[in-house]
Amino acid sequence: MRFTLTGAARFLSAVALVAFAATPSVAATKIQHLVTPGGIEAWFVQDATVPLVAMEYAFAGGAAQDPADKAGVGYMVASLLDEGAADLDSKTFHERLDRRAIELSFSIERDRFRGSLRMLKDNSSEAFGLLHLALTSPRFDTADVERIRSQIMSGLRNNTTNPNALAGRKFIELAFGNHPYGRQSHGTLESVPTIDTSDLRDYVRRVLARDKLKIAVVGDIDPASLAKLLDQTFEGLPAKGDLTPIADVVAAKPPQRAFVPLDVPQTTVMFGGPGIKRHDPDFMAAYIDNHILGGGSLSSRLYREVREKRGLAYSVSEALLWMDHSSLFIGTTGTRADRAGESIDAINKEIQNFAQNGPTQKELDEAKSYLKGSQMLALDTSSKLASGLLQYQMDNLPIDYIEKRNGIVDAVTLDQAKQVARRLWGQGLLTVVVGRAPQAAVQPASGQPPALQPAAN
Numbered sequence: 001m002r003f004t005l006t007g008a009a010r011f012l013s014a015v016a017l018v019a020f021a022a023t024p025s026v027a028a029t030k031i032q033h034l035v036t037p038g039g040i041e042a043w044f045v046q047d048a049t050v051p052l053v054a055m056e057y058a059f060a061g062g063a064a065q066d067p068a069d070k071a072g073v074g075y076m077v078a079s080l081l082d083e084g085a086a087d088l089d090s091k092t093f094h095e096r097l098d099r100r101a102i103e104l105s106f107s108i109e110r111d112r113f114r115g116s117l118r119m120l121k122d123n124s125s126e127a128f129g130l131l132h133l134a135l136t137s138p139r140f141d142t143a144d145v146e147r148i149r150s151q152i153m154s155g156l157r158n159n160t161t162n163p164n165a166l167a168g169r170k171f172i173e174l175a176f177g178n179h180p181y182g183r184q185s186h187g188t189l190e191s192v193p194t195i196d197t198s199d200l201r202d203y204v205r206r207v208l209a210r211d212k213l214k215i216a217v218v219g220d221i222d223p224a225s226l227a228k229l230l231d232q233t234f235e236g237l238p239a240k241g242d243l244t245p246i247a248d249v250v251a252a253k254p255p256q257r258a259f260v261p262l263d264v265p266q267t268t269v270m271f272g273g274p275g276i277k278r279h280d281p282d283f284m285a286a287y288i289d290n291h292i293l294g295g296g297s298l299s300s301r302l303y304r305e306v307r308e309k310r311g312l313a314y315s316v317s318e319a320l321l322w323m324d325h326s327s328l329f330i331g332t333t334g335t336r337a338d339r340a341g342e343s344i345d346a347i348n349k350e351i352q353n354f355a356q357n358g359p360t361q362k363e364l365d366e367a368k369s370y371l372k373g374s375q376m377l378a379l380d381t382s383s384k385l386a387s388g389l390l391q392y393q394m395d396n397l398p399i400d401y402i403e404k405r406n407g408i409v410d411a412v413t414l415d416q417a418k419q420v421a422r423r424l425w426g427q428g429l430l431t432v433v434v435g436r437a438p439q440a441a442v443q444p445a446s447g448q449p450p451a452l453q454p455a456a457n
Helices: 005-018 073-080 089-101 123-134 140-157 163-176 197-207 222-236 285-294 301-309 339-358 361-378 384-392 399-408 415-425
Strands: 032-035 039-044 052-060 103-108 112-120 213-218 256-261 266-273 315-322 327-336 432-434
Touching: 032 222, 039 222, 039 384, 052 123, 052 384, 073 112, 073 197, 089 123, 103 123, 112 123, 112 163, 112 384, 123 222, 140 163, 140 197, 140 327, 163 256, 163 266, 163 327, 163 432, 213 222, 213 384, 256 384, 266 339, 266 415, 285 301, 285 315, 285 361, 285 399, 285 415, 301 315, 301 339, 315 384, 327 339, 339 415, 361 399, 361 415, 384 432
Parallel strands: 039 213, 256 432
Antiparallel strands: 032 039, 052 112, 052 213, 103 112, 266 327, 266 432, 315 327
């Protein structure tokens, strides 16, 4: 969980002379489906533009695999895997990473346990070797476990007075209730102290397995050398995981509103509702609609209405969030406590208007142009491209999706965009307000949210 400034500085220094070298265009990128002699599969782009190798990989499972009474186990594992392995204690392990300017990290999502590895070409063998040790022989020494636990607890205590953290926590609880998606990925002040080493090792045993492993590699390495390194790194893992089944779930039905009191000068508002899954035929139409409505750009409808016209907030944005077993659209803004009610009304009004009327043809055309162009910027480095290729795999998209994407964007019609706007934003909002009362002008939602039901097949 450490960040070594020296190691990062060395890495950046090592690539400084080639940092401005041209990156091959995404359109010209040749993505290979590599299968190693040991049966490990990866999407691979060989790129000798700079002497670097970037790998992104993920195991199915994630935070949803935490025991119901021990939220945060997966997050602790992700925080501890680089804290020593096999005969290397934490100090020695990090010295080895630092000496070769190797960047190795782990992270947790609701459905995935992810890892990232980046190195200079000449250090590939040692980098993959250290990753192998971290995945197959983590130490979980008592001193390291307690140090990481202390750091996590400190963050959780800080979050009790952080309006954004409180809003996010309450929103997820409101949306998903007792479903595994409703748990806190980083754990709670009550759950983290109960996690012991046996919980960590059990999580590793169940989740870090080859059958649900996705890998993307981009960089200056030939297929045969990469195949050998992948086998050496991952072959020692169990062939199959032991995942707890997770039921499909639809987020709680809007409209619902909740208020979390907090004495801060600015009120945080989080809003959203049931979203759209990645393989829904209307996904791309929804993605374009969301960009028009609140996708983070200065031209979005919510930004113009809430920020530019009314001056109610510095920023307001909205995004689609899709998971293996559910989906959401979720937005956020911050405003003065005495204008929170006005801000919520403005957001509701604009979203209702969009649901009723959808985008204009001009908005649709401009959004398509932006989304097609921005893809190139989103994938313009080895690390970004590896991350993108991994996401496409996790979304079960074809290996040639990059080539097909612009055509899929162009195929969305105005009628389709209008229909999806009604479907997605026409139900009202789940709204969470964190701030002062009574200026926030909201009361806690009356009653309890309806029980969550499995989604229809």
